[in-house]
Amino acid sequence: MNLIRKILFPFAILYGFITSIRNFLFDKRILKSTSFDIPVIAVGNLSVGGTGKTPQIEYLIRLLSDKYKIATLSRGYKRKSEGFVLADLTSNAEILGDEPFQFYQKFPNIQVAVDANRTNGIKQLLSQKNRPEIILLDDAYQHRKVKAGFYILLTAFDDLYADDFMLPTGNLRESRSGADRANIVVVTKCPKNLSDEKQEEIRLKLKLNCSQQIYFTFIDYDDAVYNEEEKIAVNEIISETKLLLAGIAKPKPFYDYLKNENDECLTFPDHHHFSETDLNNIQNKAQNKKIITTEKDYVRLKDARGISKLYYLPIKISFISHKQNFDTTILEYVKGDS
Template identity: 40%
Template structure:
């Protein structure tokens, strides 16, 4: 059946190719801004680990510059431009922006479908903003960022994929030419130098492009509501309840930590209902063993927190597993300098 989708993939790829050519030739207008704008995105549909990479850049920059993030706010229950405040929820601004807002309250977080309009609105609301991080904006070409970062999943490299619906690419593989930096994400933590070199040869970055490799690092569990550390007695039975594009890396991590791990999967960016809370409670209760715990992701947590009443009614404790990215082969400083060098062409260096 999938083969029957190939003609539609060719047609969609042609449409995207024409659209990109129109932007490349100036037939469609792309707006540039005077301040540093860094776009992080991917060629494929979801699941590349984009969010922890954006968080990495927030941590890198926020102590030196006034940083703002701008996202579309995918699957939110609102529309238009919104600047996050103390009353914002995942329903208002989307789960990923809400995650940024909750973890980094000292930066500006906003959402807007039309980024070329949202950036001036952001600068009007927060005129001292120095750096804007565009979340998931690789195909949003109406804004021309000063730096384009493209992230591709180690297990689903764009070089081995096809355009939707036959594959998972949002546009043809040659779209990677627009990137200033390519990151191969979710690599094995002990990726060998020989495999790195093979991947470099396969991706074949252009002379102006930098190529980095990252892996995921999972942290200590905390209670979803109180944010206090959670200790899990061993042996433990774990129910991973989550709605993310690719739960496999987290599932594998949990299987290394705990004796028995079960997955209860929901659609990506899913908004939970009270029935779902009851289902999670029952699934956990039915698992074998005496020590049981429900674990979810940070992205799911901001959506689950919309149902505080149902969680309290079910007396359901959920632990959150945080995740960060780590650069392989000791290249974190190279990436950091790459980012600071770009910003330094527009703004004074930190400390000056």
């Protein structure tokens, strides 16, 4: 924790007090939460950024979309549109935001919508002729004006909410007690070989109640990189000199998976909008070499002027154990609430 964050500790106490009062008012139904007559699953975290919400949403889409009509609803962070937007053939990352546009491109059989007002967004989705049967709320754990039927809380293995502090001293959006609302807690970005003993240590640290389930997942990188024309195996490209580019919260594992000693890494802030200056800088550093980026950055860069030889590395989450239990819990909730 740096000195400035330590100095701001009194503000963290104040922020924690304000968010606790807000949660108390929602818990006591003094502030209104709206529930809906279809299954609504909210995925989110207590901290800001970097817990793996996008691959978790994609996992749920794959689990559910063969049997149900699915819609995702996101805020559309840093998009240049306003209000409710339902993705269509005219949509792009600037209109939807990078992650919703990624959902739209990867899963053409689902509806993808954005609206900062999640209550209005759900109402708009339910008014569509092709009404969804399940809505997945992306990054909506603190959006308490909607009462979801099921909550999945994510926390990163190397940045557990139990070890964190309130903003601005730490990265928590609300106090650790907010975890009590979760039906399931998923510890993300774990080592693949995480021991049973370490899992038990984390369970105890998070202090979950007896009704809550906990799962441990890791990021599973694809064995190839892609663009719209071709696929190249990672083991073929790993020794080639290339430019690695990432605009995500925690890019180190991405770099570690692909990097050799001659590669250059170019890092931008999470959800970065690439300016003309950025694009020129990327071209100058690439010098006609292949550019490998994240899937989220690819949807923003693939049509950018002058950017060539651009590829992305897909990721997904995999469960260390008890995957079937997780799937069954979700499917039973959906069936019971349908």
